[in-house]
Amino acid sequence: xxxxxxxxxxxxxxxxxxxxxxxxxxxxxxxxxxxxxxxxxxxxxxxxxxxxxxxxxxxxxxxxxxxxxxxxxxxxxxxxxxxxxxxxxxxxxxxxxxxxxxxxxxxxxxxxxxxxxxxxxxxxxxxxxxxxxxxxxxxxxxxxxxxxxxxxxxxxxxxxxxxxxxxxxxxxxxxxxxxxxxxxxxxxxxxxxxxxxxxxxxxxxxxxxxxxxxxxxxxxxxxxxxxxxxxxxxxxxxxxxxxxxxxxxxxxxxxxxxxxxxxxxxxxxxxxxxxxxxxxxxxxxxxxxxxxxxxxxxxxxxxxxxxxxxxxxxxxxxxxxxxxxxxxxxxxxxxxxxxxxxxxxxxxxxxxxxxxxxxxxxxxxxxxxxxxxxxxxxxxxxxxxxxxxxxxxxxxxxxxxxxxxxxxxxxxxxxxxxx
Amino acid sequence: xxxxxxxxxxxxxxxxxxxxxxxxxxxxxxxxxxxxxxxxxxxxxxxxxxxxxxxxxxxxxxxxxxxxxxxxxxxxxxxxxxxxxxxxxxxxxxxxxxxxxxxxxxxxxxxxxxxxxxxxxxxxxxxxxxxxxxxxxxxxxxxxxxxxxxxxxxxxxxxxxxxxxxxxxxxxxxxxxxxxxxxxxxxxxxxxxxxxxxxxxxxxxxxxxxxxxxxxxxxxxxxxxxxxxxxxxxxxxxxxxxxxxxxxxxxxxxxxxxxxxxxxxxxxxxxxxxxxxxxxxxxxxxxxxxxxxxxxxxxxxxxxxxxxxxxxxxxxxxxxxxxxxxxxxxxxxxxxxxxxxxxxxxxxxxxxxxxxxxxxxxxxxxxxxxxxx
Numbered sequence: 001x002x003x004x005x006x007x008x009x010x011x012x013x014x015x016x017x018x019x020x021x022x023x024x025x026x027x028x029x030x031x032x033x034x035x036x037x038x039x040x041x042x043x044x045x046x047x048x049x050x051x052x053x054x055x056x057x058x059x060x061x062x063x064x065x066x067x068x069x070x071x072x073x074x075x076x077x078x079x080x081x082x083x084x085x086x087x088x089x090x091x092x093x094x095x096x097x098x099x100x101x102x103x104x105x106x107x108x109x110x111x112x113x114x115x116x117x118x119x120x121x122x123x124x125x126x127x128x129x130x131x132x133x134x135x136x137x138x139x140x141x142x143x144x145x146x147x148x149x150x151x152x153x154x155x156x157x158x159x160x161x162x163x164x165x166x167x168x169x170x171x172x173x174x175x176x177x178x179x180x181x182x183x184x185x186x187x188x189x190x191x192x193x194x195x196x197x198x199x200x201x202x203x204x205x206x207x208x209x210x211x212x213x214x215x216x217x218x219x220x221x222x223x224x225x226x227x228x229x230x231x232x233x234x235x236x237x238x239x240x241x242x243x244x245x246x247x248x249x250x251x252x253x254x255x256x257x258x259x260x261x262x263x264x265x266x267x268x269x270x271x272x273x274x275x276x277x278x279x280x281x282x283x284x285x286x287x288x289x290x291x292x293x294x295x296x297x298x299x300x301x302x303x304x305x306x307x308x309x310x311x312x313x314x315x316x317x318x319x320x321x322x323x324x325x326x327x328x329x330x331x332x333x334x335x336x337x338x339x340x341x342x343x344x345x346x347x348x349x350x351x352x353x354x355x356x357x358x359x360x361x362x363x364x365x366x367x368x369x370x371x372x373x374x375x376x377x378x379x380x381x382x383x384x385x386x387x388x389x390x391x392x393x394x395x396x397x398x399x400x401x402x403x404x405x406x407x408x409x410x411x412x413x414x415x416x417x418x419x
Numbered sequence: 420x421x422x423x424x425x426x427x428x429x430x431x432x433x434x435x436x437x438x439x440x441x442x443x444x445x446x447x448x449x450x451x452x453x454x455x456x457x458x459x460x461x462x463x464x465x466x467x468x469x470x471x472x473x474x475x476x477x478x479x480x481x482x483x484x485x486x487x488x489x490x491x492x493x494x495x496x497x498x499x500x501x502x503x504x505x506x507x508x509x510x511x512x513x514x515x516x517x518x519x520x521x522x523x524x525x526x527x528x529x530x531x532x533x534x535x536x537x538x539x540x541x542x543x544x545x546x547x548x549x550x551x552x553x554x555x556x557x558x559x560x561x562x563x564x565x566x567x568x569x570x571x572x573x574x575x576x577x578x579x580x581x582x583x584x585x586x587x588x589x590x591x592x593x594x595x596x597x598x599x600x601x602x603x604x605x606x607x608x609x610x611x612x613x614x615x616x617x618x619x620x621x622x623x624x625x626x627x628x629x630x631x632x633x634x635x636x637x638x639x640x641x642x643x644x645x646x647x648x649x650x651x652x653x654x655x656x657x658x659x660x661x662x663x664x665x666x667x668x669x670x671x672x673x674x675x676x677x678x679x680x681x682x683x684x685x686x687x688x689x690x691x692x693x694x695x696x697x698x699x700x701x702x703x704x705x706x707x708x709x710x711x712x713x714x715x716x717x718x719x720x721x722x723x724x725x726x727x728x729x730x731x732x733x734x735x736x737x738x739x740x741x742x743x744x745x746x747x748x749x750x751x752x753x754x755x756x757x758x759x760x761x762x763x764x765x766x767x768x769x770x771x772x773x774x775x776x777x778x779x780x781x782x783x784x785x786x787x788x789x790x791x792x
Contacts, residue, residue, distance in 0.1 A: 099541075099542065133706075134704065135704075184700070184702055187702065188702065188703065188704050188706075191703070192706070194742070195708045196708075197742070197745075197746040197749070226746075227739075227742050227743060227746055229743065230723075230724045230727035230728075230733065230738065230740065230743060231724075231727055247735070247736050247737050252732070252735065252736030252737070253732065253736065254727075254730075254732050254733040254736040254738040255736045255737050255738055256736075256737050256738050256739035256742050257739060257742060258737040258739070259737070302735070303734075303735070304731050304734060304735035305735055307731055307732075307735060308735055308736070348737070349736065349737020350734070350737055352737070354739075359702040359703055360702070361702075364700055364702040365699070365700065369700060370700050
């Protein structure tokens with residue numbers, strides 16, 4: 001029995017903190033990747049330190065191990081829902097109440113990061129623990145099992161993801177009201193993240209899981225980070241390519257919430273046309289598609305864009321399309337919906353609508369009303385496997401080309417599975 | 420109540436005993452009346468009876484002999500129960516422990532006969548079943564005290580819920596009746612189908628014989644074989660049509676039979692509540708993060724970030740300085756108005772059981788958090 005690198009809060013005072021977190025700032029406990037139990041002075045091994053050898057065979061567990069053990073015992077791990085390179089996902093339930101199902105995401109020990117935790121796991125943990133919102137997947141608990149495996153206990157979302165619904169053209173029909181309801185939940189989740197200073201950086205239909213009651217929940221925070229301070233550079237290598245905004249494609253290192261908003265716009269477009277809006281196979285192709293479908297980013301419409309490190313656009317400049325150009329293809333959501341779409345896909349991130357402004361948009365108040373979440377279309381079959389597949393995936397894109405091709409193939413397989 | 424291994428028990432005692440006495444043991448345990456010591460060799464028709472008072476078994480001769488003149492004490496040594504002739508019956512199970520358990524279960528089930536529909540949630544129902552099972556277990560294999568307690572509970576419940584029990588019994592009987600009727604209907608349908616099938620087969624056979632004869636005839640008359648072939652094809656077709664008609668009819672009767680069963684309205688719950696009136700759609704979902712302790716002004720700045728504000732990399736990439744100032748302000752004020760002691764008190768009230776209601780609570784708590792900030 002090795003000492004856990006994790007201190008999962010348990011029982012009494014520590015207990016509520018994981019659900020209701022009335023403590024001041026979400027960044028209070030950010031310094032350590034591992035949330036400690038309310039700073040009650042429990043000693044903690046830094047995440048990178050190897051635990052002492054398990055010699056004493058846990059005759060007497062030290063308090064941390066005990067906490068971890070208690071937390072582990074709260075859940076019963078059931079059948080495997082999916083296996084991936086990054087994590088295995090199991091169905092589980094709360095020990096004292098078998099009716100409360102959970103998904104347990106067991107993160108595999110990765111060869112690259114033997115001396116600590118994989119950064120995506122840390123990110124996921126760090127931000128999911130801080131964010132509590134009906135439209136964000138909730139992290140119920142964290143514990144480590146044998147061999148230092150990290151286990152994230154997530155809420156169980158049995159109805160698959162948005163991608164499944166978008167792809168199943170034959171069997172799933174939805175209308176403007178349904179799109180509005182889904183977009184409302186997505187926009188709310190993104191707004192909540194941004195107002196709590198978290199960038200998600202991997203928004204796509206795949207990561208929008210659907211709860212039993214129809215709620216859309218934003219999942220997969222493996223690429224999330226908090227807003228950087230001025231002067232701190234962030235990687236431009238985030239967000240799945242089809243949903244990546246032009247500033248990231250051009251290699252900007254200082255960006256803001258606008259990157260997520262672009263992704264939301266892409267999801268919005270995808271919901272309407274039921275196919276990925278801009279599906280480029282390479283980054284160059286992606287830029288070309290953006291230029292063609294939305295307009296070429298030039299100094300006129302986006303001052304300073306040509307100074308970005310990787311700024312390259314096709315030679316023939318396409319003027320930025322106006323609202324009318326979108327009406328034909330996206331008219332299903334009405335002129336107000338198209339207006340919102342156009343604002344979310346503004347090329348210049350400064351001119352792009354913010355998450356808060358999205359929610360203040362008049363589209364939400366015009367007819368048709370957003371469908372109530374109980375009445376939203378859903379697919380009953382295959383959701384379980386889908387959640388397994390969604391959670392086990394390595395987060396976002398890691399961008400060597402070969403990797404991308406792999407990701408694409410997996411994607412294709414997913415479609416087959418969903419049908 | 421102390422019970423010996425009953426004579427009928429096939430507990431394997433005979434097999435597991437020493438080999439020399441195994442034959443004798445078999446006779447002893449299986450075929451000797453423990454009261455009059457008669458063995459089956461002497462009385463071929465010996466029948467063992469038990470009385471559910473104490474489950475001591477004895478042969479029918481002994482029962483007649485001892486209890487014909489009214490109630491008498493159990494002849495087993497140490498068993499002082501008064502038994503009546505009427506109570507004796509032959510055991511259904513060889514193992515009398517099983518017999519007794521089944522009797523007890525039957526009795527308990529007659530009293531605790533609530534159905535799942537009577538409960539609000541599945542959980543309640545399960546709890547109820549658990550309670551009943553505990554009670555049954557106490558009755559079957561509890562200590563004396565436990566048994567008495569369980570017995571008392573049972574009787575009390577029976578007395579208190581007489582009407583309910585009666586109603587449930589009736590409902591149960593009705594359900595039984597329904598299923599019995601349905602079964603009967605199904606069986607009847609199956610019988611008809613079988614008869615029909617037999618008739619069909621017969622018909623076909625005759626048909627085949629006739630066609631063959633015709634064929635032979637035609638051959639004899641030297642006609643072309645084509646006509647006969649055509650006719651045969653036609654005949655076959657007709658046979659198929661008949662068969663398909665029969666299948667259809669069978670399906671129909673099946674459906675009808677199922678309808679008989681479906682007539683019951685038991686378990687039909689009319690629980691339609693009027694949906695709560697819907698307010699206007701709130702895109703924010705009832706949350707509001709406007710800070711209450713300070714105001715964010717757009718021109719808010721800090722000397723440390725001035726130089727970045729003019730940095731083209733920041734401007735072009737869409738870095739949002741308002742987001743930064745909002746966060747800086749938030750963090751500056753974050754700890755104010757938070758009293759750890761208060762939170763601890765609140766915290767104790769929350770238990771792991773609240774997981775289920777968590778999502779409902781999140782919004783409220785999230786709100787709270789931001790207000791405190």
